[in-house]
Amino acid sequence: MQALVEAARRKNSVLVAGLDPIPSGFPEELRTLPEAEATLVFCQGILEAVEPYVAAIKLQAAYFERLGPVGMEIYAGLIEASSNLGLPAIADVKRGDIGPVAAAYAEAHLGVYGATCVTVNPYMGEDTILPFLEEARRQAPGGGIFVLLATSNPSASEVQESTEPPLFEVIARMISGLGRSSGDYPDAGAVVGATRPEVGGRARELLPETLFLSPGYGAQGGDASGIRPLLDRNGGGVLVNSSRSILYAYERSASNYKDAAREAASKARDELRLW
Numbered sequence: 001m002q003a004l005v006e007a008a009r010r011k012n013s014v015l016v017a018g019l020d021p022i023p024s025g026f027p028e029e030l031r032t033l034p035e036a037e038a039t040l041v042f043c044q045g046i047l048e049a050v051e052p053y054v055a056a057i058k059l060q061a062a063y064f065e066r067l068g069p070v071g072m073e074i075y076a077g078l079i080e081a082s083s084n085l086g087l088p089a090i091a092d093v094k095r096g097d098i099g100p101v102a103a104a105y106a107e108a109h110l111g112v113y114g115a116t117c118v119t120v121n122p123y124m125g126e127d128t129i130l131p132f133l134e135e136a137r138r139q140a141p142g143g144g145i146f147v148l149l150a151t152s153n154p155s156a157s158e159v160q161e162s163t164e165p166p167l168f169e170v171i172a173r174m175i176s177g178l179g180r181s182s183g184d185y186p187d188a189g190a191v192v193g194a195t196r197p198e199v200g201g202r203a204r205e206l207l208p209e210t211l212f213l214s215p216g217y218g219a220q221g222g223d224a225s226g227i228r229p230l231l232d233r234n235g236g237g238v239l240v241n242s243s244r245s246i247l248y249a250y251e252r253s254a255s256n257y258k259d260a261a262r263e264a265a266s267k268a269r270d271e272l273r274l275w
Contacts, residue, residue: 001211002183003088003116003142004239008055013269014236016090016213017050018243019043019078020060025248027257036070039063042257043078046247047085049258053265056116057082058090058213058241061109076113088116090213094148096121096128106135116143119191119213122171129178129188136187137180144187147175150203152193152216161199168199172206185211185237194226194240201229208232215241217268224271242268 008014021039023031030038047057057078064075079089091109095102095118109115110132120132132145150160150168160168172190179186189211192200203212212230217223217240230238242265249264250257 001117001142001144001185001187001189004056004090004211005184006142007086007088008239010086011053011055012273013053013055014239014272015054015265015269016056016058016239016241017046017054017246017265018058018060018092018215018241019046019063020243020247021063025244025251027250036067036074039067039071040074040077043074044081045258046261047078047081049262050246050265051085051087053262053269054087055239056088056090058092058243059115060243061091061093072113079114083114088143089114090146091115091118094119094121095132096123098124098127099131102128102131103135106132107139110135110143111139117146117189119146119148122147122174126174126178129174133178133180133188142182144179144182144189146189146191146211146213147171149175149190150192150196150199152195152214156193157196157199168203169206172203175210176207179210185209189213191215192230192238194223194230197226197229200226204230204232204237210237212238213241214238215243217242217245227272240268240272 021043023035026038026042064071082089095105109118122128136143149171175188179188192203192212193216194214195216246261246264250260253260
């Protein structure tokens, strides 16, 4: 995780920009292009616009997979472009298999495509997590994984808080036993949403030394007040993802999509400095 920490310090920002390119949300001037070309132009424009304000980029793989082989070429190219800008790339793949299958997923995204980190679904236990950790330790110096723990979607509590002890607490204890120190934080981080601060606070109690990736900020209703309970004892330990609020900021602005994204990223970075 050290690559993420160092980027955040260098940029004085905890903001992560999510690349979730939905063609129906593209500005009018791009909708006449073939979807793959429009996706590439849109994402390149966003990357260029937000680079001064973000610590990392998070790519939602599904939006590139749906385009077929050309989509994965775009995905790989964006990871490379991010790296060239000094921005670590988080592959948001939420894979959750075991054994050789999990190892193959890990090799693809951390090795072939060159992501710094991946997101992992732990429902099948530590057998799901270990292959990704092992590949990250081989292929992604300063990287690691973010395990889904307390997510930001509305129905998450129906599963994650439905048992006694709550399932998210079980997963937190599993994460704490698997990470290996890689600088400031272990290489097994956790996804903890900004929309359930009381759960996030409990997650921080269980994982005092862990780096959190926090989605839900912005379009999903999360704000800086939802981030505060997630902070570690040093007032850090959280990277905050914002996707739609940045990507489609032009819909609420008179500016073009790149200028609007730049303004939205700058504003979010500054808001997140005030906690």
